[in-house]
Amino acid sequence: xxxxxxxxxxxxxxxxxxxxxxxxxxxxxxxxxxxxxxxxxxxxxxxxxxxxxxxxxxxxxxxxxxxxxxxxxxxxxxxxxxxxxxxxxxxxxxxxxxxxxxxxxxxxxxxxxxxxxxxxxxxxxxxxxxxxxxxxxxxxxxxxxxxxxxxxxxxxxxxxxxxxxxxxxxxxxxxxxxxxxxxxxxxxxxxxxxxxxxxxxxxxxxxxxxxxxxxxxxxxxxxxxxxxxxxxxxxxxxxxxxxxxxxxxxxxxxxxxxxxxxxxxxxxxxxxxxxxxxxxxxxxxxxxxxxxxxxxxxxxxxxxxxxxxxxxxxxxxxxxxxxxxxxxxxxxxxxxxxxxxxxxxxxxxxxxxxxxxxxxxxxxxxxxxxxxxxxxxxxxxxxxxxxxxxxxxxxxxxxxxxxxxxxxxxxxxxxxxxxxxxxxxxxxxxxxxxxxxxxxxxxxxxxxxxxxxxxxxxxxxxxxxxxxxxxxxxxxxxxxxxxxxxxxxxxxxxxxxxxxxxxxxxxxxxxxxxxxxxxxxxxxxxxxxxxxxx
Amino acid sequence: xxxxxxxxxxxxxxxxxxxxxxxxxxxxxxxxxxxxxxxxxxxxxxxxxxxxxxxxxxxxxxxxxxxxxxxxxxxx
Amino acid sequence: xxxxxxxxxxxxxxxxxxxxxxxxxxxxxxxxxxxxxxxxxxxxxxxxxxxxxxxxxxxxxxxxxxxxxxxxxxxxxxxxxxxxxxxxxxxxxxxxxxxxxxxxxxxxxxxxxxxxxxxxxxxxxxxxxxxxxxxxxxxxxxxxxxxxxxxxxxxxxxxxxxxxxxxxxxxxxxxxxxxxxxxxxxxxxxxxxxxxxxxxxxxxxxxxxxxxxxxxxxxxxxxxxxxxxxxxxxxxxxxxxxxxxxxxxxxxxxxxxxxxxxxxxxxxxxxxxxxxxxxxxxxxxxxxxxxxxxxxxxxxxxxxxxxxxxxxxxxxxxxxxxxxxxxxxxxxxxxxxxxxxxxxxxxxxxxxxxxx
Numbered sequence: 032x033x034x035x036x037x038x039x040x041x042x043x044x045x046x047x048x049x050x051x052x053x054x055x056x057x058x059x060x061x062x063x064x065x066x067x068x069x070x071x072x073x074x075x076x077x078x079x080x081x082x083x084x085x086x087x088x089x090x091x092x093x094x095x096x097x098x099x100x101x102x103x104x105x106x107x108x109x110x111x112x113x114x115x116x117x118x119x120x121x122x123x124x125x126x127x128x129x130x131x132x133x134x135x136x137x138x139x140x141x142x143x144x145x146x147x148x149x150x151x152x153x154x155x156x157x158x159x160x161x162x163x164x165x166x167x168x169x170x171x172x173x174x175x176x177x178x179x180x181x182x183x184x185x186x187x188x189x190x191x192x193x194x195x196x197x198x199x200x201x202x203x204x205x206x207x208x209x210x211x212x213x214x215x216x217x218x219x220x221x222x223x224x225x226x227x228x229x230x231x232x233x234x235x236x237x238x239x240x241x242x243x244x245x246x247x248x249x250x251x252x253x254x255x256x257x258x259x260x261x262x263x264x265x266x267x268x269x270x271x272x273x274x275x276x277x278x279x280x281x282x283x284x285x286x287x288x289x290x291x292x293x294x295x296x297x298x299x300x301x302x303x304x305x306x307x308x309x310x311x312x313x314x315x316x317x318x319x320x321x322x323x324x325x326x327x328x329x330x331x332x333x334x335x336x337x338x339x340x341x342x343x344x345x346x347x348x349x350x351x352x353x354x355x356x357x358x359x360x361x362x363x364x365x366x367x368x369x370x371x372x373x374x375x376x377x378x379x380x381x382x383x384x385x386x387x388x389x390x391x392x393x394x395x396x397x398x399x400x401x402x403x404x405x406x407x408x409x410x411x412x413x414x415x416x417x418x419x420x421x422x423x424x425x426x427x428x429x430x431x432x433x434x435x436x437x438x439x440x441x442x443x444x445x446x447x448x449x450x451x452x453x454x455x456x457x458x459x460x461x462x463x464x465x466x467x468x469x470x471x472x473x474x475x476x477x478x479x480x481x482x483x484x485x486x487x488x489x490x491x492x493x494x495x496x497x498x499x500x501x502x503x504x505x506x507x508x509x510x511x512x513x514x515x516x517x518x519x520x521x522x523x524x525x526x527x528x529x530x531x532x533x534x535x536x537x538x539x540x541x542x543x544x545x546x547x548x549x550x551x552x553x554x555x556x557x558x559x560x561x562x563x564x565x
Numbered sequence: 566x567x568x569x570x571x572x573x574x575x576x577x578x579x580x581x582x583x584x585x586x587x588x589x590x591x592x593x594x595x596x597x598x599x600x601x602x603x604x605x606x607x608x609x610x611x612x613x614x615x616x617x618x619x620x621x622x623x624x625x626x627x628x629x630x631x632x633x634x635x636x637x638x639x640x641x
Numbered sequence: 642x643x644x645x646x647x648x649x650x651x652x653x654x655x656x657x658x659x660x661x662x663x664x665x666x667x668x669x670x671x672x673x674x675x676x677x678x679x680x681x682x683x684x685x686x687x688x689x690x691x692x693x694x695x696x697x698x699x700x701x702x703x704x705x706x707x708x709x710x711x712x713x714x715x716x717x718x719x720x721x722x723x724x725x726x727x728x729x730x731x732x733x734x735x736x737x738x739x740x741x742x743x744x745x746x747x748x749x750x751x752x753x754x755x756x757x758x759x760x761x762x763x764x765x766x767x768x769x770x771x772x773x774x775x776x777x778x779x780x781x782x783x784x785x786x787x788x789x790x791x792x793x794x795x796x797x798x799x800x801x802x803x804x805x806x807x808x809x810x811x812x813x814x815x816x817x818x819x820x821x822x823x824x825x826x827x828x829x830x831x832x833x834x835x836x837x838x839x840x841x842x843x844x845x846x847x848x849x850x851x852x853x854x855x856x857x858x859x860x861x862x863x864x865x866x867x868x869x870x871x872x873x874x875x876x877x878x879x880x881x882x883x884x885x886x887x888x889x890x891x892x893x894x895x896x897x898x899x900x901x902x903x904x905x906x907x908x909x910x911x912x913x914x915x916x917x918x919x920x921x922x923x924x925x926x927x928x929x930x931x932x933x934x935x936x937x938x939x940x941x942x943x944x945x946x947x948x949x950x951x952x953x954x955x956x957x958x959x960x961x962x963x964x965x966x967x968x969x970x971x972x973x974x975x976x977x978x979x980x981x982x983x984x985x986x987x988x989x990x991x992x993x994x995x996x997x
Contacts, residue, residue, distance in 0.1 A: 041794050201617035336595060351596055356616040359600040365613065368604045385600045421597060498808035535653045542657060546800060547664060547807050555805045559764040560676050 036077035036183070038224055038310050039264060039551055046073065051249075051317055059241035063215055066238070066318070070218035074183065081182035084151070088144050089214045092192050095140035096199050096206035096213070099133045103202065137200040141193060148189045151179050156402035184223030186399060190349055192217050195231040197353055204232055212239055221314040225307035227325040227345035234322070242319035251523050255313030257541050262306030264549030266506040270299045272494035272550070278462045281472045286479030289459075289472040291490070296462050297455035298507070301330065304343070328514045333446040335416055338454055346399070350392050359388040382421070390414045400461065405469065409460035416453065502548050566631050572605045573627060582627040589621040599624060612637045663818075665800035668807060669771070671817040674992065677824040678703075678725040682735070682772030684825050685722060690965050691743040693953050694719035696828070697732040698751030701879035704930040708827035709973040710940035712966050715948050716955035721828030724769040726761060729754045729859040731769045734782035736863065738773065740870055747951050748867055749875045752894050752905075753884065755860065758853025760786045771799060826973050831933055833980040834990050838919045838928040841882060850889035864901050873904070873951055880908035880917050880939060882928045904950065908939060915942040933977060 036043055050069050054062055074082055106129045110122065117125070158174045165172055195216070199206045207213040216235055222228075277284045277292035284292060308325045315322045329342035339347050358364060364384050372380030390411060397410020436442040456473065463469040491497060516522050526534055573582045576598050580588075588594045594602070603614045612634050614623075623633045672679030681703055694717060696702040703723035711717040722735045732750060739745075760766060766786040773779040783796045795802040806814075824830075867874040876898055878886055886909060898905035908915060916938050917923045923935030931939060947953055956962045983990055 041792050198617075201615075203617060337592075340592070352616070352619070355596060356600070356619045360603050360614060360616055360619075362613065365604055365607050369608060372608075381601055381604060384604065385597055388600065389597075496808060531649060539653075539657060539660075543660065543664070546661065547668070547804050549804065552795065552801055552804065553763065555670075555803055555809070557670070557676070557809070559762075560670065560679070560768065 036073060036224075038307060039260075039268070042076070046076075047314055047317075054242075054318060055244040059243065062242055063212070063239050067211055067215040067218070070215065070220045070223075073220040074218060074223070077183045078180070081180075081185075084147060084182045084185060085188060085218055086214075087147065088189060088192055089210070089217045091140055091143050092196050092217070093207070093210045093213050095136045095196055097208075098136045099196075099199050100206035100208075102129055102133050102136075103205070105129070133200055137196060140196050144189055144193060148185055150177075151181060151185060153398070153402045154179070187222055187226045187228055188217050190346075190399075191222070191228045191230075194228065194349055194353060198231060207231070207235070215239070219315075219320075221311040222322075225304065225311065226343070227308060227311070227322065228349050229322060229345065234320075237319075237321045245319065248319050249317055252313045252315075252317030254523055254526075254538070255316055256310050257313075257538070257545065259306040259309030259311075259313060260545050260549070261506075261541060262302040262309065262510070264545055264551050265502060266510070267299050267303035267306060269495070269499055269550040270295050270302070270503055272499075274299050274462070276493045279464075281463060281468050285472065285475035285481070287476075287482040287485050288489075289476050289479075291485070292462075292472070293455050293459055293476075297451065297458055298503075300458065300461075302506070302510070328517060330451050331447055331514065331518075332450050333443065334450055335413070335420060335453060338450055339413070339417075346396070350396055350399075354395060355388055355392045358391060359385065364388070386418050386421075389418060393417075404466055405460045405463070408466050408469075409457060412457050412460065416457070566627070568609060569606075569631050569634070570627055572602065572609065576601065586626045588626060589624050594624060602630075606634060610634055610638060661800065665798065665803075666818055667810065667814055668803045669799050670803065670806070671813055671821060672768075673817050673821050673824060674813055676768075677830065679768045679772065680821065680824045681724050681828055681830065682722065682769055683774075684823060684828065685720060685739070686774060687823070688720060688827075690718065690962055692718045692720045692745050692827075693956075694747045694749060694947060695736070695739055695745045696721040696723060696749045696751070697727075697736055698723045698749075699727040699754050700725060700830075700930055701751045701753050701881060702749070703825070703828055703830050704832065705879045705881065705936050705939055706943065707829050707831075707933070707936045707940045707973075709829070709970055710937045711944045711947075712957075713970060714941055715944045715953070716957035717944055717948060717953050718956055718962065718966070719827060721825075723751075723828060724772070726757075726765040727754060727769050728757050728760065728766075728786065729856050729863075730785040731766075731782055733859045733863050733866070734778040734785070735769075735773070737781075737866060738776055738778040740866070741776070741778075744870060745872060746953060747873045747875060747947060748863075749877055749947075750860075750863060751877050751879055752890075753878065753886070755852045755856045755894070756884070756890070758855045760788050763788050763791060767802070770796060823972065826969060826976075829936065831936075831973070831976055831980065832925040832930070832990070832993070833933045833977055834925045834984055835922055835932060835934075836925050836927050837921050838882065838924060841928070844885035844887065847887065850887055850893075852890070852893060860897070864903070875947075876903055876905040877943075878905075878907040878909060879931070880912060880915060880919075880935075881924070881930060882909070882919060884929075906943075906946070908943075911942070915939055 036046070046069075050065075054065055057065060071082065074085060106126065109125065110117070155176050158176055162173050165174075195207075195213075198204060207216070212235070215238060216229075216231060219229070219234070219238065274292060274295045277288055277295065281289070305326050312322045312324070323345065325343060325345050327341040327344065329338050332338035332341055364387075368381060368384040371383045374380070375383065393410040393414030394407060395410070396413070397407040400406040400409070431437050459469050459473055460466065463472055490500070495503075513522055516525065526537070570582050573580070577593065580593055582588075585591075585593065599619060603619075607613050614633065614637065618633060618637070623629055670676065670679060678700075694711070696706055696719065700723070703721045706719075706721060708717075708719040708721065711719050722732075722739060724731070727735075732754065736748060766788075770779065770783055770786060773782065783793060787793065792801075864874060876894060878891075878894070886907075891907060894905060894907075897903075908917075912918075917931070917935050919928050919935075923931055923938065925932035948955075956966075980990060983992065
């Protein structure tokens with residue numbers, strides 16, 4: 032993948048700066064075309080050969096959408112023309128026939144596009160597993176791996192586009208008739224790096240309309256972008272050094288260090304991911320395009336279900352709307368539900384099918400995060416924790432009846448800390464090499480008592496200096512403060528109400544801190560400059 | 566309608582479903598509840614609510630949900 | 642009202658830019674008390690009087706030739722535009738830049754850097770490039786030197802390269818924020834300590850002894866440029882024995898000099914004539930570089946050749962120049978004295994302890 036178009040590269044910053052200027056200089060009716068051109072240029076710059084994939088997705092989806100849409104039109108025409116002559120049964124039959132024709136187009140489109148994603152992202156994982164099995168059964172045959180590079184943002188744009196075609200099939204909105212407008216929706220460049228996965232009905236209107244320049248959009252957008260860079264460059268990329276040290280050598284870093292690694296990774300992931308989304312939303316905002324929020328202060332959640340409602344929201348709702356609900360209300364599933372109730376009794380019976388859907392969704396969510404068993408185990412572990420917490424409901428109710436703590440600050444704090452720790456534990460699957468290593472690292476936290484080593488200077492040997500820790504601590508305080516302010520509304524709106532001097536002083540600090548304390552570039556190592564001619 | 570309220574109250578005894586109009590928006594019903602609800606409705610009313618009808622507008626109040634059930638059973 | 646707001650915004654942006662500029666000055670390494678090689682290139686811009694001879698090359702010029710001696714002995718005015726591991730395209734573009742300021746009679750290029758056909762180390766490139774003033778020559782020099790993963794912007798805004806020094810700033814960075822002390826003597830890096838050669842490592846066999854195309858290309862350009870300006874180009878190889886100067890290399894340079902009718906002097910072959918003795922007094926790091934004693938010997942010998950061959954004028958009778966150079970000589974004496982004192986006190990040069 033081309034690193035030259037990551038958020039933190041100079042070329043990316045130059046790219047968006049030029050785009051911002053040109054976007055407001057040209058006549059407004061051409062703005063969306065400029066965006067489309069910018070998307071393709073962006074994609075071209077990050078790897079010209081990947082253009083073919085995104086174009087294949089766009090064209091195939093456009094075509095399928097067209098077919099499904101015209102079947103809808105045909106159906107409407109037929110029904111209104113034969114309004115009087117058709118009986119209810121005939122109508123129903125006709126509709127079912129049309130639906131199945133549409134279904135074929137939908138299925139073809141889904142298979143084609145998820146097929147591309149599957150081959151590119153998962154083929155080698157599948158091959159590795161098949162090879163493992165072959166070896167286990169004593170076969171000498173081994174499949175060779177495919178040499179495929181992962182196109183930038185393929186998971187994001189595939190999901191976004193498939194959400195669109197499913198909605199068209201469901202009749203939620205008519206298909207997009209202009210292929211270039213569809214192409215713009217598929218390829219909107221700020222989303223290609225880290226998401227979010229937008230919905231067509233949310234994004235299309237704001238994407239295609241004319242955008243007059245407004246100072247507020249510019250300043251709010253730039254603030255958001257800066258905030259994102261602060262999280263990414265000052266916090267995430269700095270702590271990444273220590274995370275890598277700890278994760279890549281789990282044999283050395285056990286016990287207390289596994290705990291430190293777990294917490295650092297949670298911190299890094301949050302700062303990196305939410306920072307990236309801040310940059311994405313900020314860029315869109317400067318362009319006068321509204322994207323939905325993807326995070327809602329997730330680390331303030333009181334339980335895991337709430338956490339998943341507030342973390343990577345666009346992915347969670349995608350899986351809910353396009354996977355969890357459909358398989359849950361699928362006829363065989365409902366029948367299975369009835370069967371369970373009849374055999375297992377009402378109380379248990381009605382939960383079994385839901386749990387099955389839950390596990391399927393979390394398996395898929397795990398797989399989405401990466402083609403490795405780590406991620407699958409991580410996904411399933413999330414599902415299991417959710418199911419356990421559902422099963423514990425009676426206990427919670429009993430507990431709250433007995434102790435009136437539900438709204439006490441101390442208890443809420445306990446819930447928040449518990450949820451953060453729980454999620455951080457599960458996240459260990461993401462970062463360690465494989466599943467057994469993760470279990471060993473996790474286990475060592477309780478069996479290796481080296482917690483005194485945290486105070487003997489070992490923390491300074493992870494690649495971070497005392498100054499780095501000071502910056503991280505400052506960053507943590509800033510993040511928590513901002514999150515607390517956010518509880519009662521937009522921080523930027525509140526800031527806008529403050530005197531100009533205060534605002535400017537804050538921007539000033541933010542920019543200087545990013546430039547000076549950002550963990551970017553080669554890094555300065557004075558010993559490298561000492562000249563020994565050999 | 567009464568039967569529907571009963572089903573809902575079984576799920577969340579502490580909620581006043583007659584008047585509440587923001588069951589989804591206020592996160593009173595989560596996705597688990599919705600699925601349980603749908604399978605109950607399918608058993609009780611013999612109506613299958615398809616996935617595309619699972620939108621906040623249809624589930625925010627008992628009234629809206631009942632309207633949905635009626636519409637779907639008329640369609641069948 | 643609206644106008645006022647716009648003015649406030651403009652002022653705010655200006656303040657920001659000015660502070661970033663100051664921060665950049667603050668965060669850049671100062672190269673005054675250690676790694677002084679980083680200061681050599683920029684000290685040229687302090688010069689107010691012209692030079693007859695310009696030396697270009699790597700450490701084999703800036704540690705081995707003393708312009709002060711050339712002045713004292715022959716009245717030759719000269720400057721060394723050399724820096725740590727200065728690659729041939731650095732030398733070429735520095736020459737190109739120098740010719741915008743003045744027109745010397747003779748340019749001497751030390752040929753050791755012919756061995757490098759590609760950029761070697763970003764940090765060393767920095768030592769040469771950051772000291773250059775902005776000009777097309779600098780732009781071209783940067784473009785020729787950038788290594789993989791580098792960005793031109795890091796040169797335009799060095800703060801992007803050096804920002805992480807914020808946690809290592811010392812009082813030196815504040816002290817030399819605007820005005821740096823002079824560290825060289827017309828580009829000469831003085832060392833008075835002695836560490837003789839004890840053993841000579843056996844030279845490694847090379848797979849290919851031919852100089853690279855890129856190196857030749859810049860040498861050709863150098864010849865062309867000096868011809869165009871009517872300047873005499875002299876090639877030299879300094880009398881330091883390491884890095885090893887292979888016979889195969891010598892042959893290529895000899896042939897080249899002959900073909901282009903250039904003077905080429907290999908001082909390795911003239912050890913007796915110059916009187917340089919690396920096994921006793923004349924090197925401070927076992928044969929890599931000459932010390933003051935060695936550099937002065939080489940300058941005495943080389944100065945005579947230059948004056949005889951090219952008829953360089955003796956400027957010592959020029960009052961104005963004498964005044965300027967008197968100051969330089971004084972600075973030279975002072976530094977030598979302070980180094981001798983330090984050597985006496987500690988047995989080594991404390992100020993360079995971090996350097997090697």
